[in-house]
Amino acid sequence: MRDIEIIKKIVPEIDEVIQKRYTLLKFISYNQPIGRRTLSTKLSLKERNVRDEVEILRKQNLLKVDNMGMNITCEGKKVLDELNDIYIYLKGIPKLEEELRDALNIKGVIIAPGNCKESDIITKEMGNITFRALKETLQNGDIIGITGGSTMAKVAEQGVFDNIKRDIVVIPARGGLGKDLNTQSNSIAAKLSEGLGGSYRLLYIPDNLEKEALDYMLKNEEINESINLIENINTLLFGIGRADTMAKRRNLNQEKIDSLLDKGSVAEAFGHFFNIDGEEIWEYKTIGLSLKRFKKIENLIGVAGGEEKAEAIMAISSLNTNMILVTDESAAKRILKIRRNY
Structure with missing residues (x-):
């Protein structure tokens, strides 16, 4: 994970961003379909913050949003699996x-x-x-x-x-x-x-x-x-x-x-x-x-x-x-x- 440590020196906030978005994807994967309001309540995050993060993940084709709520895409599942080792490393x-x-x-x-x-x-x-x-x-x-x-x-x-x-x-x-x-x-x-x-x-x-x-x-x-x-x-x-x-x-x-x-x-x-x-x-x-x-x-x-x-x-x-x-x-x-x- 040396590459992660090098990136953190240039982008210190990358740690927080990865953990936040990983948590969002993980929670949605276990509770889909789920609405933004419910998601923000469950994760104790402001709804505006959740909306912004969800929009980023949607544009990356990691989430699908419709009238029923949010669902993780096949690409999202793949990224979530590949991100797991990085996430647990960042958490120590x-x-x-x-x-x-x-x-x-x-x-x-x-x-x-x-x-x-x-x-x-x-x-x-x-x-x-x-x-x-x-x-x-x-x-x-x-x-x-x-x-x-x-x-x-x-x-x-x-x-x-x-x-x-x-x-x-x-x-x-x-x-x-x-x-x-x-x-x-x-x-x-x-x-x-x-x-x-x-x-x-x-x-x-x-x-x-x-x-x-x-x-x-x-x-x-x-x-x-x-x-x-x-x-x-x-x-x-x-x-x-x-x-x-x-x-x-x-x-x-x-x-x-x-x-x-x-x-x-x-x-x-x-x-x-x-x-x-x-x-x-x-x-x-x-x-x-x-x-x-x-x-x-x-x-x-x-x-x-x-x-x-x-x-x-x-x-x-x-x-x-x-x-x-x-x-x-x-x-x-x-x-x-x-x-x-x-």
Whole structure:
């Protein structure tokens, strides 16, 4: 990127211009068709400023504007893809990824610029990054596990079938949790397999089933087959949850939640609650992938964004160094700050 540095010496404002126009194109690509007023509101920009920038992009054949709003053109998509590396370089993302990978001592880190709590397109971008990272690792015969939750739902939503049929199976890594159908692991597994061109299996049991009931249900051939597949997962996609949030989703009483937090719980994974160093505080008996199996999986992609997830990310990252973390800029900077003061 030496050429960019030379250009910046002559045109210092080029940094700001590229970032602004890249953000406009990216936001429009995820929300098209969209009107100027909505765009200015979402990006906290003056409508006049948006109008001027849009007109420049339209004249370059990067945007099409009609009565329905703005849409990105084929040329615009091409430019957006080619501009991505320049944008993340200007934001200092490659250096941040390297620092965070070393700090967490994991296989890899991919950072989406921005804060997912301030813009939904950052969450969508994290989903897009995760889907691309998964496709790069796929091999025939893979058994892919995926957990539930809103983050994994975003990953599945970003999957676009590329007309390639793959000999893979997608399976929910855990039983069902919560009441929202869209964030259930079964729904997400089916959606992800569609985008990957593979097949899927479902797990028709809740995450907190009692042992006696589970033993009875395992007599069902289909359920037993799903449990066996889970034990042979070789690639796992999972969201990283805060201890307090997950404790509430599991309907723990307030006394138990307070006790977990008093003992230093910051993260939950597969029914286990951990402190910031990855030490187990308490186990809630659940159905699906075990912690022991999780620690042995070679292909792991964990996804979480927002600085409030920083301590949870640190805790879970310590459990398996094979992990690739997909996160956002705000969480990355918060983790490094905690590390420096730890």
